[in-house]
Amino acid sequence: MNNKTINLDCLILAAGSASRFGSCKQLADWHGQPLLAASIAAARQLKPARIVVVGGAFYPQLLQALPALNAQVKNKTETPVELLEFPAWNLGLGHSLAHAVKYLQNSNPVLVLLADQPLISAQDLQNLYHHWCQNPEKIASASFANTLGVPALFPAQFKARLYECRGDRGAKSLLLRYSNHVIPVAMPSAEFDVDTPADLSNYLRKAI
Template sequence: MQDTHPNIVVLVMAAGGATRMGKIKQLLPWKDTTLLNHAIAQAKEVSKEIVVVLGAHSEAIKKTLPNGVAATVNHHWKRGLGNSIAHGVGFVREQYQADGILVMLADQPLLDSTHLNRLLATFRSENVTVATQYEHGFGVPTVFHPSMLNRLQQLDADKGAGKILNEKTTKLKKIAAPTQTIDIDTVEDYQRMHQQYGK
């Protein structure tokens, strides 16, 4: 009988330097907390096992993390998101018995636990990797099937897991994002989204 409650570890990617922001993006205010801790709160709604991948400003950010959340520092974070994902997946495989890894970003506050639960429900029922579908492609948050983890650990570039998700051999389901206004990359993005959603 298939396990309907597999052990899912959530990997929150928060290693970037956010050079376009001019500030530590992970610590920008969002609702009554920060962007990163808002992401962690959403993750806690779907799993007890949360790992945050840090890089730039790791010491300052680590001090703000809630209790019960693990952190690992990728000292090669400048190589890009792919390298940080590989680092995080390696950490999870060393420290946890995971039946799947949900990779999400710290700067997508509109993708809440409702969306994460939809991804996980499909993962449990279909037993395949489940990605978020956007208007112009698909990507994270994604629940990666264990069969994908070796490939994820080979990532080493500024691109994330998109190349792997697009491979013809990848068994993949897609769940539509609830909104197309997703990433916060610039000060203008943050100000606009914070004004509308983050107060």
């Protein structure tokens, strides 16, 4: 990617309570950095207009960590992270997604990411973006394990549909409902997410 900021917003969902993890999963150690930092670093390489992290259950911890998450922003070509609080996070992923998309009141497409998919690389996101650029009226979605899911890039006209997400029905339900409007982009790395401390430790042990 060049140094020019592109008209794209990145939305990283990190509002959940991580009940299976038992603590603030978003800030768990991942190769010496917070787990969330992996998603931010990949998103930042796209040079998006905005990167918004949605915090909820662990909003105070994320707010405290925000300076460290922005420590790599050294010039105007690097997008800083904005932290958005969603106090009603217990209503579910869909509600936090809808809340965040409404916060982005503009005509930019929006890239939806999760905070717990640390294997997603900058190249994965650039590949997704390039596929979307070839068909900007459609949704570009990660394709893995015989399904569609996030990361997914939604053109602005689909924001109204994202507003309607509720409960635990997030972007994936929308991708399946509008599958005829989706460009699937192979992304095996999207299959791995961190649900439990065992997921994290097992992967890190294998990586040594």
